[in-house]
Amino acid sequence: MSAIAAKLASWVSGGAVRVFLIVVALFWLLPTIGLLLSSLRDPTDIAASGWWKVLSAPSQLTVSNYKSLLSNDTVVNSLVNTILITVPTTLLVVVIGSLAGYAFAWMDFRGRDWWFLAVVGLLVVPIQVALIPVAQLFGKIGIFGDITGVVLFHTAFGLPFAIFLLRNFFAEIPRELLEAARLDGAGELRLFTTVIMPLGGPAIASLGIFQFLWVWNDMLVALIFADSDSQPITVALQQQVRQFGSNIDILAPGAFVSMVIPLVVFFAFQRQFVSGVMAGAVK
Amino acid sequence: MASTVTTGGAAAAGPPPVKRKSLMGTRPWVALVFLLPALVLLGSLVLYPIGYTIQRSLFDADNSAFVGLKNFGEVFTDHSNLTAVKNNAIWVVIAPVVATALGLIFAVLTERVSWGTAFKLVVFMPMAISMLAAGIIFRLVYENDPDRGVANAVVVGIHDTFAEASAYPGARPRPNADLAPSAGGSFTTKAQAQPGTAAALPLIGVPQNKLPGDTQDAKAAAPAADGGVSGTVWLDFKPGGGGTTGAIDPGEKALPGVKVEAVKDGKVVASAKSGDDGTFALPASAAGARLRLPSSNFATQYNGVDWLGPSLVTPSIIVSYIWMWAGFAMVLIAAGLAGVPRELLEQARVDGANEWQVFRKITVPLLAPVLVVVLITLMINVLKIFDLVYIIAPGASQSDANVLALQLYLKSFGGGNDQGVGSAIGVLLLLLVLPVMIFNIRRLRREARR
Known part of the structure; x- marks a missing residue:
């Protein structure tokens, strides 16, 4: 009898x-679904009712927002900029x-371990501490507002x-x-x-x-160092x-377009992403 | 961006190597060539800026006069700066703890269902998207209009299920009628109710089409027999025009479900609800009382919560952060959980420990190192929170939601025109991560010595 009761209890708690x-x-899915469905509705429908109305009126679904978004030069330019910033x-x-x-792992030079400790110390430096001086520096050498500046800043803080x-x-x-x-005569560069590089593949993939x-x-780095010609999609x-509220027909598909590549990368390379996240936690 | 606490042994970064000699024949200048690009970038864009910012924080807004620590004083006294400091403190305490706790719960519970991997994927997914996109997603969620924002749609739905929705929002008597507005949105008759005569409580202001189609026509109440008071509540509007004001004309509709109170000397002595034909009956105790229609009959519709208003904006944004980062905590904790020896848990269960005891006394202590790493990582991350606040807080409540990184941006680049204070905030952020920096370095040195 008590065995049945115990089984029942565990079944109930398992159900719970x-x-x-x-x-x-x-709760985790709904917000994203809301964005997706909102992006697929006419501006007049968006203004009239919530996205969940689509579930009972699937005929409201339309890709017209995406069409007009992707024929907008600013948006297309900014998407190109995102790629031009991210890939380099x-x-x-x-x-x-x-x-x-490689130098830190296999070469011998004075103070190697101290230099490496210094690099480890830089792991947690917040980018905020560098924004003001680097903005001035870029201004002086004439790359403020250029993609080059954005790339260099990201690179330095990624290193x-x-x-x-x-x-x-x-x-x-x-x-x-x-x-x-x-012994086969390979120099440092050949090595x-x-x-x-080939043997480091897994780590390089995670990092990449x-x-x-x-x-x-x-968004923040580009917000400061890019101008209207070099801005990525996040800044655009x-x-x-x-003007939130009147332009959900731009914002919702825009946000979704900006999410597509990261989501594809995420689903295609989950394992590498997770190990990258775990290797040093996140910035 | 700045990485954080390093999780030793996890993933690609294996155990630290023992001290080993380098390959023979590497000349120092070769090492320098390999290191040069990194050193140049780190030196010019990380190290030099740190020095400059520290120096800049000691000078005034236009960088002309040395002001000592005045900028730092301003961070902790000026009203808008102080709001940012306070909010940042709330963020750093609440967000990492909640995200880690949820991550722990999810990690433990997903082990008991067969679709745990799918669940983890769903919860971890927001980590892949930008805070901008997450911000837009949650602006949609928090929209005020319950017909558009899903959060308020849910809240209003729940509210209307449990709280009685008011029957006739906006209904009112005609001006200068016997029934007149009284305190708190209620309506009260001037005349005292007489037993034996039917009271008339005519209302207007209810659109005919808002009444259910099967609403009965109003009927004059039969005089109450036992010395009680009776009457009718109805919509004093004859479709198609005509009719006498204050009298029940044929075709005028009843207003069922309206609460009627009999009030004597400010006290409610009896109450009743109008029936399907609009009539109500009060006991003899109501004789001589004034009749009141309480405001609950007419309250305007409940419209949900002002999520992004001044008082709730920070908690609301924290929820969106937890939505993004609980998955991070969950994945790290789940990896730690995989290393917990099953036999230990089984043994405890055999010894009669219940699930809660196993969790509390064995799982959590064994996971403590991972939990600390997750907490610290999230704290460092939250310390610099910018995008979510910048995107989600509407202009009107941005100052109520302000945080340090946002204030730094506003002061230095967003029209604040005071890079002195901006730099001071930057230095403050650096000081706050300093303990973690030292922790990382010491840990690495300890591991290298082993």
Whole structure:
């Protein structure tokens, strides 16, 4: 009898757990679904009722907002800018970080460990502390408002994490492999390109994914260092938020377009993303 | 962006290497070449700016006069700065704790369902999107109009399920009628109710089309037999025109469900509700009382919560942050949980511990190191929170939602024209992460020595 009661109790609590998790999952999904459905409705429908009305009136769904959004030059330009900022930054961080990570892992020079500790110390420096001086510096050398400035700033602040992650990973590469290559007459650059980079693949992938998403999603850095010609999609949309309410037909599809690439990257490279996030936690 | 506490051993970064000699034959200048790009960028865009900002924080708004620590004093005295400091404190205390607690709960509970991976994917997904997109998502959620914002739609739905919705919002008597407005939105008769005669309580201001289609015509109440008071509440409006004001004309509709109170010397002595034909009957105790229609009959519709108003804006934005980052906590804690030996938990269960005890006495203590890492990481992250506040807080309540990073931006770039104070805020942020910086360095040195 008590065995049945215990079973019943565990079944009930198991059911409670299930119900709880389903409610939580709904809470997590609904906001995004709301954005998606809002982006697929006519401005007049948006003004008249909530997005959930679509569920009973699927005929309201239309892609016209996306059509007009993607024929808007400012939006298209800013999407191109996002790519022009994100891709070079990711490559630069990976390459420069790998070079330095290799030097810290396998080269001998005075004060190596102290230098590396200094880099680790920079891991947590908030970008806010650098905004004002770098804005002035970029102004002086004439790249304020350029994509170049945005890329350089992101790269610099991506480096401590990159160096930290890659140095630790490269240091695990078996010494014999490097020595064998060295005996074959490979110089440092050959070692780097033929042994270190290929073997460092997993760490480099994690770093690359992580850095890509980070820069793609940035708003603050571009808000300060980019101008209207070089602004990425986040900054372009940010200006629209000031008139929130009357322009959901622009904001909702705009936000969704800006999310598509990160979501694709996220779903395609979950494992790398998670290990990147876990390796050093997040900025 | 600045990374944070390093989770030792997790993922790609393996255990720290033992001290090892470098490859033979590396000349120092080669090392310098490999390091140069990184050193140049870190030196010019991270290190030099830190020095400059510290120096700049000691000078006035137009960088002409040395003011010592005055800018820092201003951060903690000036009203708008102080709001930012206070809100930042709220953020740093609440957001990481709630996100970590939820992450822990989710991580533990998902182990018990077969679709745990799918659940984790759903909760972790917001980490991939920008705070701008998340901000727009939650602006939509928090829209005031319950017909548009899902949060208020839910709140109003729940409210109307449990609280009685008022039957006739906006209904009122005709001007100069016997029934007249009284305190708090109620209406009271001037005349005292006489037993044996039917009281007339005519109202207007209810659109005919808002009444249910099957509403009966109003009927004059039969005089109450036992010395009580009776009467009719109805819509004193004859469709198509005509009719006598204050009298029940044929075709005029009853207003069922209206509460009628009999009031003597300010006290309610009896109350009743109008029936389907608009009539009501009060006991003999109501004789000589004035009849009052309380305001609950006419209250305007409940419209939900002002999520982004001055008092709730910060908690509302914190909710959106938790939506984004609870998944981070969950994934890290779940990874830690995978390392907890199952036998230990099983043994405790065999020994008679219930699930709560197992969780409280074994799981949580074993996870403590991970929980600390998650908490500190989130704290550092929250300290610099900018995008979500900037996007979600509407212009009118931006100053109520202000945080340090936003105030730094507003002061330095957004028209505040005081990079002195802006720099002071920057230095303050740096000082606040300093303990973590030292923690990271010491940990690394300890690991290198092993």
